[in-house]
Amino acid sequence: MSEHNDPNLPVAAAEPIRDPGLPAHVPRPTDIDPKAERRAERQVAGFFLASMLMAVLFCVAYFTLDLGKLEDDGTRKATDTFIGLGASNVALGVTLGLALMFIGIGVIHWARKLMSDVEMSELRHPAASSEEDREETLAALQAGLEESGIARRPLVRNTLLGALGFVGLPLIVGLRDLGPLPGKTLEKTVWKEGTRIVRDVIGTPIRPSDLEVGDLVNAQPEGLVPLHHEEDHREGVEYLEGAELQVAKSKASVILLRMEPKDLKHGKGRENWAVEGIVAYSKICTHVGCPIALNERQTHHLLCPCHQSTFDLADSGRVVFGPAARALPQLPMKVVDGYLVAQSDFTEPVGPSYWERDSK
Incomplete structure (x- = not known):
């Protein structure tokens, strides 16, 4: 009976599998030939430089290739195509993919040809490592960093850092597609003096007599509700379409509420x-x-369904509950030709608050 299978031996003394040994170490060409080592180093740097080039080409493609025509339904039809696909999408996908792939190939090439080539074997250890094992692990990591040669191979190190830096360019450029920065985009909307207030979806103008006490109406400025018949278009009103329409609606949407005049606190x-x-x-x-539309009729409170911020529409939109930091912006109104119209744009920014906003 083998001593490794003897159940009477202490656990620490018994090896689960007999060590079969390792074959003789065969050095790599880069370990014994300085020319091969330098050649491998240049190859690794070449992959990193190729990654940088692909990142730059991504940015070039982003700004030079036409995305296509925006259709009325919000979809985009490519004007330039490649193998049946939009040329811009193909170029952006290929260049970004190659930029990341060349970094991966360069790192693998570096590890296989230039990093330390040492065979190691060890028995499994308990899941919870001892303090000594942890210290040995940190020491091994430090040794591995030294054996990687990153400190003594400036060409590889610098091109790797450059590739990692350049591959961030497509990410930064891509942020442009998320829309404009919030700095001034919420300061102004399409409301202006004389703009009629119309019902959302159907686009009909609103008379004061159309609303009963307690009625709440979702409304838009005239020109943001697409009309089905050409004869419904009013002369002098600009009717927006596509992405411009969606951006304008996201900022200009309003809610009308009628209450007893005596309940208002101006x-x-x-x-x-x-x-x-x-x-x-x-x-x-x-x-x-979030869009708000939950009305408490008796209290004139408007409740946000997302985080329960509650605003008192009878008291200048004041916050009465929840995390909202400021009152709802109020739109000044008047009556012209029997219809409700805006006196002006909002006098303060609409939308969510953020720390750098000056809402005075």
Whole structure:
């Protein structure tokens, strides 16, 4: 009976499998030939340089290739194609993919030809390592860093760092597609003096007499609700389409609520902003920008469904509960030719608050 199978031996003394040994170490060409070593180093650097080139070509393709025509339904039809696909998408995908692939190939090439080539074997150890094992592991990591040669191979090190830096360019450029920075985009909307307030979806203008006490109406500025018949278009009104329409609606949407005039508490300078007990407020919550439409009829409170911020529409949109940091912006209104219209744009930014905003 083999001593390794003897159940009477202590666990620490018994090896689970007899060590078969290792074959004789065969050195790599780069270990014994300085020319091969330098050649491998140049090859690794070449892959990293190729990654940098692909990252630059990504940026070139992004700014030079036409994305195509934006259709009325919001889809984009490519004008330049390659094998039946949009040339811009193909170019961006190929260049970004090659930039990442060349970094991976370069690292693998470096590890196989230039890093330390040593065979190691060890028995399994318990899942919880001892303090001594942890110290040995940290020492091994430090030794591995030294054996990688990164400190004494500046060409490989610098091209790797350059490749990693350049591959970030496509990510930075791609952020442009997320839309404009929030700095000034929420300061102004399409509302202006004389713009009619129309019902959302159907686009009909609103008279004060159309609303009963307690009615809540989702509304838009005229020109943001697509009309089905050409004769419905009013002369002098610009009707937006496509992406421009969606951006404008995301900022200009309002809610109208009618209450008894005696219930209103007009803020300073807002005495003439309401019409016969009808008030208009931004539909966009000032917390994180969710659309609001939950009305508590008896209290005139408007509740955001996302995080329960609650605004008092009878008291200048004041926050009465929840995480919202400021009141809902109020739209000044008046009546022209019997219809509700805006006196001006909002006097403060719409949408969510953020720390650098100056809302004065």
